[in-house]
Amino acid sequence: MKERIYSIPLTDALNEGCDCVMCSLEDKLEHDAVDYFMGASKMEPDVRIMTNKKGFCRRHLHMMEAAGSPLGLALMLDTHMNEIVGRLEKKGKAGGLFAAKKNLVALADELESIIGGCAVCDKLKGHLADAAGNLVYLWDKEPDFRKKLENSKGLCLPHMLLVMRAASSELSGKRLDEFADFIVRTQTQMLETLNEDVNWFTKKFDYNNKDADWKNSKDAVPRAVNKLVSF
Numbered sequence: 001m002k003e004r005i006y007s008i009p010l011t012d013a014l015n016e017g018c019d020c021v022m023c024s025l026e027d028k029l030e031h032d033a034v035d036y037f038m039g040a041s042k043m044e045p046d047v048r049i050m051t052n053k054k055g056f057c058r059r060h061l062h063m064m065e066a067a068g069s070p071l072g073l074a075l076m077l078d079t080h081m082n083e084i085v086g087r088l089e090k091k092g093k094a095g096g097l098f099a100a101k102k103n104l105v106a107l108a109d110e111l112e113s114i115i116g117g118c119a120v121c122d123k124l125k126g127h128l129a130d131a132a133g134n135l136v137y138l139w140d141k142e143p144d145f146r147k148k149l150e151n152s153k154g155l156c157l158p159h160m161l162l163v164m165r166a167a168s169s170e171l172s173g174k175r176l177d178e179f180a181d182f183i184v185r186t187q188t189q190m191l192e193t194l195n196e197d198v199n200w201f202t203k204k205f206d207y208n209n210k211d212a213d214w215k216n217s218k219d220a221v222p223r224a225v226n227k228l229v230s231f
């Protein structure tokens with residue numbers, strides 16, 4: 001039996017009426033993951049070997065910077081940068097004389113792999129996949145949760161994808177068919193309505209509509225952005 005540790009935060013997020021229950025949960029999990037690496041774990045040798053190797057992406061390094069612990073961050077950056085310099089030096093030497101172009105390509109590939117890693121993203125990815133499985137489980141087992149999800153504001157597209165992938169391993173047969181119907185129907189409806197709001201927003205800039213009601217379109221652009229790419 002899988003752990004269902006996200007049942008309470010998912011139910012709470014649903015009851016709060018947020019724009020996407022998974023966004024609400026991800027926001028919390030992301031801060032937890034940043035706190036984890038900024039906290040005591042940074043002094044654990046195996047964690048440090050991992051963060052030295054993976055580093056952090058732009059978004060998460062800026063979040064760590066904003067966490068307000070420059071010494072803690074400096075300790076991690078010190079050994080991580082040491083590793084970067086070592087890797088670049090090693091690749092730089094490997095190309096040999098008269099092989100400048102090959103050398104540059106190899107060096108660029110190495111740099112791409114250095115920049116591409118993020119310890120926070122990797123940690124978060126695992127938690128989010130479990131949370132998406134948990135959401136599908138609640139949809140399957142808790143009629144009240146299912147009803148509330150049906151009447152909720154839906155999911156953003158990145159989280160819709162995550163939940164669809166989770167459903168294909170959590171459910172099978174008739175239940176999976178039912179879930180596919182559910183997700184396609186509710187998400188299409190939500191996107192159509194949002195599209196209408198964005199469309200009306202553009203029409204409001206037509207002189208002929210200047211006195212017309214905004215309807216539900218005043219905040220249509222930020223709502224559409226969040227639904228398309230998450231927060």
Ligand SMILES: [Zn+2]
Nearest residue numbers: 020023156159
């Ligand atoms: Zn979302």
Ligand SMILES: [Zn+2]
Nearest residue numbers: 057060118121
């Ligand atoms: Zn990241």
